[in-house]
Amino acid sequence: MKKCLLICFVLFLAGGLLFAGGGAEKKEPDYLVMSWDDIVKAAKAEGSVNFYSWWGEEFWKTAAADFSKKYGIEAKVIMGDLTANVNKILAEKDKKAGSVDCMLIGGEGVKSTIDSGVFYGPINKLLPNYAKLDQKLATVQEGVQTKGYLAPVYRNQTGLLYDPDKVKNPPQTWEELVAWINANPKQFAFCDPTTGGSGQSFVQLVIDKTTGGLDKYKGDTALDTAKVANWNLAWDWFNKMKDKMVITASNNDSLSRLNQGEVSLIIAWDDDTQVNLKSGSLFKRAKLYIPQMGLAGGGDSAGVLKNAAHKAAGLLFVSYLTEADVQVQMNELIGSYLARTDVQGKMALLPEEERQKNGVAWVPAPYKDHFKKEFVKNVLMK
Amino acid sequence: MREKTRLSTILLLIPGAGFIFIFLSAAIIMTILQSLGLFSITRASRFSLEYWQTLFDREVIDSLLFSLKVGLGSSLGTLLFSYPLALFMRKRFFGRQSLGSLLKIPIFVPALVAAFLIINLIAFHGIVNYLLQALGIIHEPLRMLRDKFGWGVLFIQVWKNTPFQLLIISSSLETIRTDIEDAAMNLGAGKLALLRHIILPLSIPGILVAVILVFIMTFGDYAITKVAGPVYPISLSIRMHTTATMFQEWNRAAGIGVIIIVVSLLFVWLYSRLARFLQGSM
Amino acid sequence: MAQQVKPHYRIVEQRRRAFRTTLVVFFILVQLVWIGVPMLMAVLWSLVNPDYPWSYPQVFPSHLSFYQWNYVFKFTDIVRAIATSYSVAPSATFLTFLLALPTAYILGRRKFPGREAIKILILLPIIMPGMVVALFLSRVFSFIGLDQNFFGLILGHTLMAMPYMLRILTTSFEAIPQDIIDAAENLGAGSFVKFTEIFIPMVLPGLFAGTIFSFITSLEEFNLTFVMGTPTFETIPTILFAFLGYHFIRTNAAVVALILMIPNITMLFIAERFLKTQYLAAALGKM
Numbered sequence: 001m002k003k004c005l006l007i008c009f010v011l012f013l014a015g016g017l018l019f020a021g022g023g024a025e026k027k028e029p030d031y032l033v034m035s036w037d038d039i040v041k042a043a044k045a046e047g048s049v050n051f052y053s054w055w056g057e058e059f060w061k062t063a064a065a066d067f068s069k070k071y072g073i074e075a076k077v078i079m080g081d082l083t084a085n086v087n088k089i090l091a092e093k094d095k096k097a098g099s100v101d102c103m104l105i106g107g108e109g110v111k112s113t114i115d116s117g118v119f120y121g122p123i124n125k126l127l128p129n130y131a132k133l134d135q136k137l138a139t140v141q142e143g144v145q146t147k148g149y150l151a152p153v154y155r156n157q158t159g160l161l162y163d164p165d166k167v168k169n170p171p172q173t174w175e176e177l178v179a180w181i182n183a184n185p186k187q188f189a190f191c192d193p194t195t196g197g198s199g200q201s202f203v204q205l206v207i208d209k210t211t212g213g214l215d216k217y218k219g220d221t222a223l224d225t226a227k228v229a230n231w232n233l234a235w236d237w238f239n240k241m242k243d244k245m246v247i248t249a250s251n252n253d254s255l256s257r258l259n260q261g262e263v264s265l266i267i268a269w270d271d272d273t274q275v276n277l278k279s280g281s282l283f284k285r286a287k288l289y290i291p292q293m294g295l296a297g298g299g300d301s302a303g304v305l306k307n308a309a310h311k312a313a314g315l316l317f318v319s320y321l322t323e324a325d326v327q328v329q330m331n332e333l334i335g336s337y338l339a340r341t342d343v344q345g346k347m348a349l350l351p352e353e354e355r356q357k358n359g360v361a362w363v364p365a366p367y368k369d370h371f372k373k374e375f376v377k378n379v380l381m382k
Numbered sequence: 383m384r385e386k387t388r389l390s391t392i393l394l395l396i397p398g399a400g401f402i403f404i405f406l407s408a409a410i411i412m413t414i415l416q417s418l419g420l421f422s423i424t425r426a427s428r429f430s431l432e433y434w435q436t437l438f439d440r441e442v443i444d445s446l447l448f449s450l451k452v453g454l455g456s457s458l459g460t461l462l463f464s465y466p467l468a469l470f471m472r473k474r475f476f477g478r479q480s481l482g483s484l485l486k487i488p489i490f491v492p493a494l495v496a497a498f499l500i501i502n503l504i505a506f507h508g509i510v511n512y513l514l515q516a517l518g519i520i521h522e523p524l525r526m527l528r529d530k531f532g533w534g535v536l537f538i539q540v541w542k543n544t545p546f547q548l549l550i551i552s553s554s555l556e557t558i559r560t561d562i563e564d565a566a567m568n569l570g571a572g573k574l575a576l577l578r579h580i581i582l583p584l585s586i587p588g589i590l591v592a593v594i595l596v597f598i599m600t601f602g603d604y605a606i607t608k609v610a611g612p613v614y615p616i617s618l619s620i621r622m623h624t625t626a627t628m629f630q631e632w633n634r635a636a637g638i639g640v641i642i643i644v645v646s647l648l649f650v651w652l653y654s655r656l657a658r659f660l661q662g663s664m
Numbered sequence: 665m666a667q668q669v670k671p672h673y674r675i676v677e678q679r680r681r682a683f684r685t686t687l688v689v690f691f692i693l694v695q696l697v698w699i700g701v702p703m704l705m706a707v708l709w710s711l712v713n714p715d716y717p718w719s720y721p722q723v724f725p726s727h728l729s730f731y732q733w734n735y736v737f738k739f740t741d742i743v744r745a746i747a748t749s750y751s752v753a754p755s756a757t758f759l760t761f762l763l764a765l766p767t768a769y770i771l772g773r774r775k776f777p778g779r780e781a782i783k784i785l786i787l788l789p790i791i792m793p794g795m796v797v798a799l800f801l802s803r804v805f806s807f808i809g810l811d812q813n814f815f816g817l818i819l820g821h822t823l824m825a826m827p828y829m830l831r832i833l834t835t836s837f838e839a840i841p842q843d844i845i846d847a848a849e850n851l852g853a854g855s856f857v858k859f860t861e862i863f864i865p866m867v868l869p870g871l872f873a874g875t876i877f878s879f880i881t882s883l884e885e886f887n888l889t890f891v892m893g894t895p896t897f898e899t900i901p902t903i904l905f906a907f908l909g910y911h912f913i914r915t916n917a918a919v920v921a922l923i924l925m926i927p928n929i930t931m932l933f934i935a936e937r938f939l940k941t942q943y944l945a946a947a948l949g950k951m
Binding site: 052055057058061062078079080081084085088091099195196249250251252253256259260261275276278279280281282283284 | 712713714715716717718719731732735738739740741806811812894895896906909910911912913914915916
Binding site: 397403405406409413421477484488493495498500601602603609627646 | 684685687688689691692696698699701702703705706709719723762763764765766767768769770771774776785786788791792793794796797799800801803804819822823826827830880884886887891901905908909914917918924925928929932933936
């Protein structure tokens, strides 16, 4: 009996030691100081990677398949929703191993994620193609200093999209647009700024034209209440014109209403328009342009999560998205405007010169947040 | 009851009823606690009634009124269709079986699919507008989706809930004894009088159940209103969800959740009172 | 011979019957349109040819193609959603059955104080506003680590399916005539035999009905899955919601709507064929 107990005890200790040994924290290599070739090797050893996005599935799924074939690493793309994706990674922030490796990030998500420090990096010195990406977007995205943690993946631009059968003289200046809206009631549509960037672009335009320009907000990292004191002029304008315009529920809702003939002039994203054209959800004759008065544009980027289970593979995937041929593929499939400045895409709906001339930057994130809330309070609720 | 059977009764109730009770009360308790400031995510938890002030925000009141309107509009609008249909289906007639099956189909269609189906029909250049214009009834297509009133939501809810109300009212009409009707007819009552004085009063319990059930379902609806409802005002459930997930103001959202629960329970209580009252009086 | 004249009441009755039949035919046609046209539109939208966009002023699309079906299956997460939906549904149904069986037996066959109250309490998941329960149950789940978790999803679906299964099974158990059980007991049948030879066979139709309703409820479940499951897990309803909302692409939505609806309707028609209406009525509250 005593011998039996002794054997059990020894086995128990041995098992415990095994457990301790096996469960001991494996020191994770610091990819930030490794050479790129070593990172590729480590990525292949990791064997799989997942990437969270929220639109443009035709490109992401194709890219994932091509990536898997090229490196032998199984890539999975999950099409979620920007807000839901951000909530998820914020909720998983303190977990040792999160379930997201790398993700597309943009819009309101940039501020909350950068502020919470969920990204791994900085990766700007690491990725081979980083210097060839649009450096403006790489430094400041949505008015947030991204400090090299994110790699721009594509640029985008909002413009005016119209039905040439119904709109003979597309408006170019602010006065022309206002005149057009007055002459064609309920034919102009923009989306609720809380649900879509195209709506935010229009609200920003109105603020620009009615409250004295956007330059005063440049560089601010927090909301300066003095500068927004006269925004009531913008809300008054909206309330005055509200009945002559249509406010839609989302980016795609605007496009759908244009397609159905309910409206004939809308604010739309260049890439959204391309996707709808390709799938047969928008008539082919639709025309997109950036008016001379300027409309907002920016882009989205990708980052690797600090608690990713497959960091090396995540880094490799993000870098893959910046490869020249992949950028061109993105442009072909979903009409995105390349983040690489040295490569030209053929399928962009807006020519480069027009973007450079008439594209306008977004106001810093705190102001964007503010005008979204204020719009709901002062325009939608009345 | 013998102790043994009492114990076994409780034990056997636990898996089914206990399961429901545990999870449901956990959810409701969490709602109430978060509305009181506890279990906070973004800031330190402390008991506070400040979140209940959200009831008096204009946007919450707008949402409450909108949800009430959708609830009552849906249930009464459905009644307009289901009650006459139920009356019609009482007697046997040729084709009753087929009509009955056809009428029941929307029950089998999931909410989101129903939303999609009707959205297609009442779209700006959908078939309904097309027909109305072709018949000369209107000159401009009607904007029936995402309109301020909520017609899109009402159409979808009526389409979806008509068979459901039909089933309830039919089974309640079946309980009306035919000898009462025969007696009335013998005494010279015409069809209309029959309806007004006998059938209608006797079918009120069934009507009440039908109306209140559909009200509760449509009042707290999220998916259909999100997909077909107006940009503003938004329904109470949508406001609650957005406040929680987009603005991360969970405590405030819990306050809205409490409002939804209270109104729903109020109507359930109302129904049980009315039902008991009317049953007692019969 | 005098010509045979139809008595007055006969004529009235004939006219009334003719009127009725016309009305019935009219109603059937209306119903066919009421149900059929929406479905037809959905099918047409799922077959839009991308090179010939269906837009104003066409009433019907000019060319059809399977492009949309191909696109949805290839590029969206529908395959993952179908896999999730059809693995959560059977698991949840099975769990629901296991948990409901003992309770239904007690509720159906044994009288005890509070029985009626419990029968009403069971309906709470249907009566309680769905999004409130979903949102705050997800909070509870995230505290115990079941948020964005497969088992958590199964538990959630079980919660929503339980009322139906319980009500139907309870009705079945109640319907078992007491004299059969008494006869069996008289002949010396023990509990086990009673269970396997009498109870199970007699509640089998109810079991079948309950399984179908629970399965369908799980397949259609939206609120809980949307809050607790996405974006880690997608089910067919959550994907349909995405395609109807912020991601509104009508053609994709049409395909997914059909994928969700067709198995549903088929299953429920089969169920309705083989079941007595008492089960259908017991499942009142079906959304």
